[in-house]
Amino acid sequence: MEIARHWRGRAARYRLEGQRSRSTGEVRFPPQPPALGETDETWEAFALSGRGEIYSFSVIRQAPDGYEGFAPYPVALVRLAEGPLVTAQLTDCAEDDLAVGTPVEMVTRKLVDTGEDGVLVYGYKFRPTL
């Protein structure tokens, strides 16, 4: 069950693939199934640029199971250049480097190791723009 869930999200997780409305051009992330009245053609896959800025952030010191090795680590709401607001971990930075409005870019990193007999889960994080 766990593996299937990670696998289904790989395009969004690995490369920040969202959706764009064919009629209005609206961009959304994460991708969602068609709503009532919509078809598979209403939204098309759309690769987000990965550029954005910090909308807000916090620092996790009491990490959930599986994430202890990363603590303390910052998480942020990132306003992407195309409009969507996404929640993600920040990486390659210290708390003092961060402020609302800091430009960030997407990188694909290891999110969690599910154990010696489990998969390694990869996905997007953000870091201050290089």
Place this chain on the structure above:
Amino acid sequence: MMKPTRPVGLVGYGVYVPRYRIAAKEIARIWTDGQGGVPVDSKSVPGPDEDTITMSIEAARSALARAELSADQLGAVWVGSESHPYSVKPSGTVVAEALGATPWVSAGDWEFACKAGSEAFTAGMAMVGSGMANYVLAIGADTAQSRPGDALEYTASAGAAALLVGPAEESLATIEATVSFVTDTPDFFRRAERPYPTHGNRFTGEPAYFRTIQSAARRLLDDLGRAPSDFTYAVFHQPNAKFPQAVAKRLGFSDAQIAPGLLSPQIGNTYSGAALSGLCAILDVAQPGDTIFMTSYGSGAGSDAYSLTVTDAILERRARAPLTEAYLKRKVFVDYAVYAKWRGKLVMG
């Protein structure tokens, strides 16, 4: 020497070095009370969320950005490493998926100690040179392991380089020819299920690194009818600071020729990424018409030598992705305790 039927070159390149460093003197502080010399100034350390797959992805994205190539144009995504995160499950599949190259692509992993990346590079030349593909991504990446306190711990580091091979007429550097020199030389190895490699102490130098690199390099120079002075730059595999400088001198290359590609004093030995990253650092500063001589080395043992010529396309392409210098400058030093935690050297009980 080996030359493809159809002329090939590099259409893009990308490098990756983690943000973190540990000073060699900090390692010496733990194990030798700071006594004695150290083989490099510092080495790169992968962050807790980094591995061969994540570093490969970033280097590859830069290579594609420089070429302004869509990932679905790739014929192959190959990752050379001795630190693939899975024993069974190709790193190449995750990297190809992250780039958006799937599903109509060849992908997989290469293994040849520190020359796994150049092995993929030679195969990429063949794939494009035969016309089977137009673009092949050959990546060398490693988060190298080393036993605590071992001589290797001072140098075994982390980094990646991605070389995007394509038709010569679209290249930022054409590849003239290559040779490969391989023997069964057990200078360094890691048995299955073992966490750390074993090395043959003094056996690793003369009969392995030096003989192998010198054989490949001299053969390519002879076959091309060139002298070291005919090249603007040269880069050799960099297990420490001393070996590449010594082998360059023996072959007749000057300090100035190898200076831009000599990264090991700052970041250590990035294994499969080492020679390739040095090449990327040279491409960061090279001018059209410059010539580059590269020779990799992998324990076991073998070397691949290459002759490249930079084209006008370098001028507009190199600024499309971060230069090697940007990764070298962002360094943050960690102490041995943080390094030990991140590298899984602590037994948690």
